[in-house]
Amino acid sequence: MAKRVVITGMGIVSAIGVGKDAHLCALMKGESGVGKIRYIQTKHTDIPVGEVKMSDDEMKLLLGIAPESVITRTPLMGKIALKEAMQDSGITDASRVAFINGTTVGGMEKSEKYYMDFFEGKKTDYIAAHDCGAGTDMIAETFGKFDLITTLSTACSSAVNSIIMGGDLIRSGRVEAAIVGGAESLSKFHLNGFNTLMILDRKVCNPFDAQRNGLNLGEGAAYIVLESEESAKTRNANILCELKGYGNACDAFHQTASSPTGEGAYLAMKKALEDAGLNPEQIDYVNAHGTGTGNNDLCESVSIQRLFGEKIPHFSSTKSFTGHATSAAGGIEAVISILALLNDFVPGCCQFQSPIEETGLVPVKGCLKNVNLQNVMNNSFGFGGNDSSCIFSKIR
Secondary structure (H helix, E strand, O other): OOOOEEEEEEEEEEOOEEOHHHHHHHHHHOOOOOEOOOOOOOOOOOOOEEOOOOOHHHHHHHHOOOOOOOOOHHHHHHHHHHHHHHHHHOOOOHHHEEEEEEOOOOOHHHHHHHHHHHHOOOOOHHHHHOOHHHHHHHHHHOOOOOOEEEEEOEOEOHHHHHHHHHHHHHHOOOOOEEEEEEEEOOOHHHHHHHHHOOOEOOOOOOOOEOOOOOEOEEOEEEEEEEEEHHHHHHOOOOOOEEEEEEEEEEOOOOOOOOOOOOHHHHHHHHHHHHHHOOOHHHOOEEEOOOOOOHHHHHHHHHHHHHHHOOOOOEEEOOHHHHOEOHHHHHHHHHHHHHHHHHHOEEOOOOOOOOEOOOOOOOOOOOOEEOOOOOEEEEEEEEHHHEEEEEEEEOOO
């Protein structure tokens, strides 16, 4: 029989703050972290982004890392989030824990800065910090020797896929605990690539709105601590909620676009429900992928209608708060989903004005408080149609 998977800790850093308490406060107040570029050296200063409000040097100071240390921005954010998650869970021995990190950009923001130096034969230690696995190792190295360390890179579904992998490892008995999520920094490659696709909004994005103009890129890191129920009870851990179910599907429709019928999204959500043993009407809130692009929001709306029919649960996207943190988005939004579940509130789409004509679906506009939430669904959909969904539930 598969083991029951529970959550015993969380850690997060994003454009709206450092730590879960700061995020809860910002979400309740409706305060967006999207704004003017401060740290990326780019000529595209007209493009708003969701940057973490600290320089690399400030993060090093916070973490007690020497200023001259060779470390990129992604692992700096990852260390902050991982430290909070471990402290929140009370885990002190990493040797019994798997660490699964979702990321795609890796150390690219430093590689692009020193790229020509490398080809001109100048010594730069940052080249060795470029790849995603190196970033994961940098995040983990402060906290001891983990039982297993691995990196997942499936674009914007990376962090939720790490949750799925961690859940499978615990259910199968391979490990008793897994810290899962993702970390991602902004880079010029990142920014220019999405700009070339012509899907970046020049204002704060407005997901699921008829007049949506695109997404805001963001950055950050977030992890949740998964643990078998037996392990959590043995060490008298504070159990926050349960990872009730999850699902992944790939519609393989297009390299960057979702299928018109929302097939991958629909299948991922359907699989998550089946895995959780829940009916659609038992989902109280969907934290949608909701990027603010024409294609994603329409397709996701269609898939939500297909799955839930006439009884659409509360749904919203929180990317107008944090920006779209790509590979880290699913981790950030998993923490946000759990905060909503534990505090019985639904964060709203803070820029929403009018529904998409094809579906007429209206997301939550402002923060809804005192809502009885029992089961919350979190969606993350990646390029290539790699779509994932997970469900968090209160402990009964």
